[in-house]
Amino acid sequence: MTKWINKGSKPTRTGFGEGVRAAGSKNDKIVGLGADITQSVGMHFFAEAYPERFFSLGIAEQNAVGVAAGLALSGKIPVFSTYGVFAAHRAADQIRISLCYNNLHVIIGGAHAGISVGPDGATHQALEDIASLRALPNMTILSPCDATQAFIAVQKAVEALNNPVYIRFGREAVTDFTVEDQHFEIGKAQSMRNGRDLCIIATGHLVWEAIQAAETLADKGIEAAVINMHTIKPLDEDAIITAAQKYEKIVTAEEHQITGGLGSAVAEVLAENSPARLLRIGMPNRFGESGTAEELLAKYQLDAKGIAHQIGSWINS
Amino acid sequence: MKTFYEQAWQIRKLILESLAEAGSGHTGSSLGLADVFAVLYHQVLHHNPLNPDWEERDRLVLSIGHVAPVLYATLAHAGYFPVEELKTLRKLGSRLQGHPGRDFGLPGIELSAGSLGQGLSVALGMAMADKMDNKHRRTYCILGDGELQEGSVWEAIMAASHHQTDNLCAVVDRNGLQIDGPTEQVMKLESLEDRWKSFGWNVISVDGHDHAALMNAFESAQKMKGKPTVLLAKTIMGKGVKSIENDYHWHGKAPSKEQLEGFLNELNKSRYYD
Numbered sequence: 195m196t197k198w199i200n201k202g203s204k205p206t207r208t209g210f211g212e213g214v215r216a217a218g219s220k221n222d223k224i225v226g227l228g229a230d231i232t233q234s235v236g237m238h239f240f241a242e243a244y245p246e247r248f249f250s251l252g253i254a255e256q257n258a259v260g261v262a263a264g265l266a267l268s269g270k271i272p273v274f275s276t277y278g279v280f281a282a283h284r285a286a287d288q289i290r291i292s293l294c295y296n297n298l299h300v301i302i303g304g305a306h307a308g309i310s311v312g313p314d315g316a317t318h319q320a321l322e323d324i325a326s327l328r329a330l331p332n333m334t335i336l337s338p339c340d341a342t343q344a345f346i347a348v349q350k351a352v353e354a355l356n357n358p359v360y361i362r363f364g365r366e367a368v369t370d371f372t373v374e375d376q377h378f379e380i381g382k383a384q385s386m387r388n389g390r391d392l393c394i395i396a397t398g399h400l401v402w403e404a405i406q407a408a409e410t411l412a413d414k415g416i417e418a419a420v421i422n423m424h425t426i427k428p429l430d431e432d433a434i435i436t437a438a439q440k441y442e443k444i445v446t447a448e449e450h451q452i453t454g455g456l457g458s459a460v461a462e463v464l465a466e467n468s469p470a471r472l473l474r475i476g477m478p479n480r481f482g483e484s485g486t487a488e489e490l491l492a493k494y495q496l497d498a499k500g501i502a503h504q505i506g507s508w509i510n511s
Numbered sequence: 512m513k514t515f516y517e518q519a520w521q522i523r524k525l526i527l528e529s530l531a532e533a534g535s536g537h538t539g540s541s542l543g544l545a546d547v548f549a550v551l552y553h554q555v556l557h558h559n560p561l562n563p564d565w566e567e568r569d570r571l572v573l574s575i576g577h578v579a580p581v582l583y584a585t586l587a588h589a590g591y592f593p594v595e596e597l598k599t600l601r602k603l604g605s606r607l608q609g610h611p612g613r614d615f616g617l618p619g620i621e622l623s624a625g626s627l628g629q630g631l632s633v634a635l636g637m638a639m640a641d642k643m644d645n646k647h648r649r650t651y652c653i654l655g656d657g658e659l660q661e662g663s664v665w666e667a668i669m670a671a672s673h674h675q676t677d678n679l680c681a682v683v684d685r686n687g688l689q690i691d692g693p694t695e696q697v698m699k700l701e702s703l704e705d706r707w708k709s710f711g712w713n714v715i716s717v718d719g720h721d722h723a724a725l726m727n728a729f730e731s732a733q734k735m736k737g738k739p740t741v742l743l744a745k746t747i748m749g750k751g752v753k754s755i756e757n758d759y760h761w762h763g764k765a766p767s768k769e770q771l772e773g774f775l776n777e778l779n780k781s782r783y784y785d
Contacts, residue, residue: 254666256662257669258632260635261636264632264633264635267621267633267636267640268637270640272636288632291626292624292633296622
């Protein structure tokens with residue numbers, strides 16, 4: 195069981211940015227690349243601390259990914275952060291060939307993940323980035339649940355890996371609840387809550403919402419376990435199979451389309467190994483829209499209340 | 512000035528033989544670039560076939576991965592791997608993939624590439640890293656003219672002049688042809704000189720089959736400070752085999768084993784260049 199405590203709220207992008215700076219202080223091979231939205235994606239922490247290792251490349255994501263590949267081929271560890279929609283889609287071919295086919299150690303920050311981006315609306319809400327990147331060989335996909343974990347995840351991605359890594363994080367301040375000395379291992383899910391009747395496998399911002407939803411469900415006599423799937427690829431299949439065997443009912447929760455993301459990944463594991471009833475909570479095959487993060491999470495039933503409601507209806511159906 | 516026409520002729524012969532054995536592949540531009548490759552690997556590049564990963568080597572990024580046959584033939588001819596291995600081109604289990612793949616372990620391959628529009632960005636990243644590390648080696652990138660229709664190339668062109676990577680030299684294979692026909696009919700590229708210049712590059716137009724002119728151009732690129740250089744190398748697609756020269760149908764076609772003898776005879780006639 196991973197310890198957690200509500201420490202207030204902080205954006206995951208800030209955790210990511212501070213993590214890049216921390217990694218940069220320990221390793222002078224780390225270089226940062228900017229595509230105009232430096233502060234918005236958390237790269238200003240690194241850029242201000244190490245200006246000689248930060249390069250502005252303008253609004254040109256395809257080139258930035260290629261440049262990152264060239265830097266990596268020269269022994270650098272580049273970190274290129276932009277909005278997830280641009281990384282995963284605009285630069286998709288560069289990520290596929292220049293990064294993944296060449297299997298280069300580059301960290302791609304995918305900012306503004308999920309519907310909680312809010313007022314900017316559908317164009318800037320990354321809801322298909324996992325689907326687009328998950329099929330790529332050599333790729334690792336991390337989706338930390340809070341700022342503390344984002345801080346740890348980016349440093350682990352630098353130290354423990356040697357391949358392309360996509361780290362997904364959000365815009366809004368969200369509850370920061372994992373502890374600084376947590377055991378975080380890429381590819382190993384974290385158990386956040388024990389249960390009896392079902393298991394919610396959540397990722398990113400929805401891990402906190404899932405924990406809160408489990409508390410609500412507990413009041414109604416439904417005990418839900420919660421797993422934080424902070425690594426989407428490689429997926430911790432053992433954790434999923436174990437949960438399926440123990441609880442027989444699995445719910446996935448993500449700020450992503452239910453197609454192609456965590457829900458699909460879990461469905462694949464269940465279908466091949468240990469069939470269980472499955473409810474996929476996420477975006478139901480539609481684009482997002484403008485609104486506050488709070489309003490949007492409520493509308494699409496992705497907040498604690500919505501998740502509890504969806505599970506309540508499903509379990510009784 | 513020493514020239515390398517004999518080496519270029521050998522490279523063309525190896526290209527034709529390997530393509531005929533493979534049964535598919537890109538003949539036209541591979542033959543067209545043989546002079547550029549002979550000059551690069553015999554005169555311009557600092558490299559060591561016996562130590563392909565030599566830390567101080569100049570690096571060549573082949574953005575147009577489809578002309579892999581000219582790279583493979585040049586590398587084998589220079590001693591990177593046995594010439595006989597060229598016969599495995601495009602075959603299952605070969606280190607000579609249809610488009611270069613680093614994973615397969617062929618010495619001398621700097622980048623897995625072949626999706627057009629990506630190589631110059633990678634070469635730029637290499638050049639930027641060398642600037643950071645105060646390394647004096649250079650990075651070369653071979654582009655196709657049709658490839659310049661990819662927008663991402665212009666992102667790289669803009670970024671390279673912005674970062675003043677004078678240790679970067681691009682070579683455009685300006686044969687004027689692409690799969691659907693002449694470049695100016697498929698999508699107009701001219702004036703290429705003006706376009707690269709306006710993006711802040713040092714531009715040198717050069718006959719891509721004239722070794723002395725090529726060497727002068729590369730030398731002048733090395734002397735240029737503060738700007739990357741592009742060589743717009745005017746070439747003839749299919750150069751050396753008269754019957755297919757300037758025929759865009761030979762962009763992506765390999766000679767059959769039956770055609771090979773005739774092609775080699777034609778190549779023989781062009782051996783000493785008229």
